Amino acid sequence: MKIIDRYILKQFLVSFAFLLVALTVCFLIVDFFSKIRMFLSNRASVSHILRYFYYLLPSIISHMIPASLLLSALVTFGNFSRFNEIVALKASGTSVYRLSLPILIFVLLATPFFFLFSEYIAPPAKDKADRLLSVEIKKQKMPGSFKQNQIWYRGNEGIYVFRLIDPKTLTLYGVTLHILDHQFHLKSIINAERAQWRANRWELDRVQIVSFSEENRILISIAPTIAAPISETPDELLMARKSPDRMGFRDLYRYVAKLKDDGYDTTPYRADLHGKIAFSFAGILLIPIGIIFGIRAERSGGLAQGMTLGAAIGFSYWLLFALFLSLGRAGTLPPWLAPWLSNIFFAFLGLFFARRIPT
Numbered sequence: 001m002k003i004i005d006r007y008i009l010k011q012f013l014v015s016f017a018f019l020l021v022a023l024t025v026c027f028l029i030v031d032f033f034s035k036i037r038m039f040l041s042n043r044a045s046v047s048h049i050l051r052y053f054y055y056l057l058p059s060i061i062s063h064m065i066p067a068s069l070l071l072s073a074l075v076t077f078g079n080f081s082r083f084n085e086i087v088a089l090k091a092s093g094t095s096v097y098r099l100s101l102p103i104l105i106f107v108l109l110a111t112p113f114f115f116l117f118s119e120y121i122a123p124p125a126k127d128k129a130d131r132l133l134s135v136e137i138k139k140q141k142m143p144g145s146f147k148q149n150q151i152w153y154r155g156n157e158g159i160y161v162f163r164l165i166d167p168k169t170l171t172l173y174g175v176t177l178h179i180l181d182h183q184f185h186l187k188s189i190i191n192a193e194r195a196q197w198r199a200n201r202w203e204l205d206r207v208q209i210v211s212f213s214e215e216n217r218i219l220i221s222i223a224p225t226i227a228a229p230i231s232e233t234p235d236e237l238l239m240a241r242k243s244p245d246r247m248g249f250r251d252l253y254r255y256v257a258k259l260k261d262d263g264y265d266t267t268p269y270r271a272d273l274h275g276k277i278a279f280s281f282a283g284i285l286l287i288p289i290g291i292i293f294g295i296r297a298e299r300s301g302g303l304a305q306g307m308t309l310g311a312a313i314g315f316s317y318w319l320l321f322a323l324f325l326s327l328g329r330a331g332t333l334p335p336w337l338a339p340w341l342s343n344i345f346f347a348f349l350g351l352f353f354a355r356r357i358p359t
Helices: 002-041 047-080 084-089 096-120 122-137 234-239 249-261 267-281 282-297 303-330 338-354
Strands: 144-147 150-154 158-162 164-166 171-180 186-198 201-211 218-227
Touching: 002 096, 047 096, 047 122, 047 282, 047 303, 084 096, 096 122, 096 164, 096 249, 096 267, 096 282, 144 164, 186 338, 249 267, 267 282, 267 303, 282 303, 282 338, 303 338
Parallel strands: none
Antiparallel strands: 144 150, 150 158, 158 171, 164 171, 171 186, 186 201, 201 218
């Protein structure tokens, strides 16, 4: 049986490697042609374009892994069924479940490595790709950065620090404004619970102002609401916001813990945090479905139809995952549950089809 296990695993790994490369290349080609007008209008050099897609590559690969696992299982068992190898092995007393075992073990062992790749290599690389696209290709300013679980922004009036930016309500939370003069001397420090964009300007709520005079005197005042002395628009400040897909699991976990300790609403970030874990199990859930439809492919219209069905199954998983994740971010569903609902659905779907296939 060891020889058969090695044979099955070899066929699966060859298909997986080929499909992972093929899907990644297809994605790169589509993405390149969708951005070619932008590259030309900004006169991007060949070096800039190559570096951009080089940094983007790990993120693409991490998203293509589940689809590659699904389709490679479908192709492998579809070919076994096509050449009657499944029939021969079943006649010798080997069940379909036993034939699936080497692939399932490989995916179980490989899933932690896929997770580490997706959460510790892909996010920093994507962050570099986004910065290269904005700064070096589009020639935009990137005065902001994300460090120490805070957003730091070098503005026209000084240095601004925020705990959290809500792009839906255009609200900044945990605001500290370091106002500087033209000689970069500190004029005042303004602390506010939040800043909200109202009537085309930022307004600060629950404010404490620490002013420094030329006579080295310090004046402290408190106000319920004042107009913020900054001229940046929400779009400019949002450029400094680091999205969860550019943060690894550890960085996002620390950020969520810090926001929670400070009393801010972490619902969208908690949904993304659980989504990172849930998505890493996609391959384990899609592999049995790929095996089942691979075995049925020859009797249901051939391998080409099976591949089409496999692609439809993969697309439906991403669709459901994105839908439930959005509901979790919005708070409609519990953020710890929403990203797992697509996994639960496909787990039951796999069990449903597995019980109806002759072993």
